[in-house]
Amino acid sequence: MDEAFFDRYGRKKYATDIIPIRQKGYFAILVKDKKVLLTYPPLVDIPEFPGGALSRGENFRECLFRKLYEETGIEFMLSEGEKEFTHTLRYFAEDARPYGEYCIYDMTFLVYDAASYGFDTSVAKCKTPENGCAVWLPIAEILSGETKINYAHWLAFKELFK
Numbered sequence: 001m002d003e004a005f006f007d008r009y010g011r012k013k014y015a016t017d018i019i020p021i022r023q024k025g026y027f028a029i030l031v032k033d034k035k036v037l038l039t040y041p042p043l044v045d046i047p048e049f050p051g052g053a054l055s056r057g058e059n060f061r062e063c064l065f066r067k068l069y070e071e072t073g074i075e076f077m078l079s080e081g082e083k084e085f086t087h088t089l090r091y092f093a094e095d096a097r098p099y100g101e102y103c104i105y106d107m108t109f110l111v112y113d114a115a116s117y118g119f120d121t122s123v124a125k126c127k128t129p130e131n132g133c134a135v136w137l138p139i140a141e142i143l144s145g146e147t148k149i150n151y152a153h154w155l156a157f158k159e160l161f162k
Contacts, residue, residue: 005092005102008046010151013092013102020090020102026060027051027107027153028068028078029160030114033121035136037114038149039071042131044095048150049109049157050134060108072134073126076117081110085156109156 004012005020027049030037038047050071054063064078091105121136128134139161141147142154149157 005090007092008150015102018102020104023053023103024106025053026063027109029111032114035121039134040132048153070130083111085109085160089152
């Protein structure tokens with residue numbers, strides 16, 4: 001039997017005769033006022049943390065700087081973070097390429113205290129440079145399951161915010 005890959009919703013996808021690509025990515029969990037910053041990428045209806053795959057020649061700081069700007073409009077240079085969680089997931093990205101992409105994705109999630117950076121967590125959804133939107137949501141709302149987030153991100157979030 002083929003091994004399962006998981007999409008953003010946690011649904012299993014099976015691939016036959018597919019060689020998955022290898023990816024490494026970084027994701028920022030910005031925390032302020034008991035809320036976290038989430039993004040809704042274009043054409044995706046489930047929120048996730050800003051971040052994504054490294055581009056050739058990037059380090060994690062450059063990757064997060066680029067992805068934070070693309071996905072939130074915020075220019076924010078990050079350091080090491082207060083907490084970190086890494087996992088490897090067999091992931092199916094349905095929004096990549098014309099028919100989706102199967103990958104083995106090494107994901108690192110970094111938690112940052114955003115309190116000293118002047119973010120306004122009371123603003124409603126805002127438009128992002130890549131035509132998605134960003135929103136601050138209560139941590140409790142995510143932990144309770146009231147708001148569902150990207151499955152891979154949920155696995156990391158529940159470990160980081162036990």
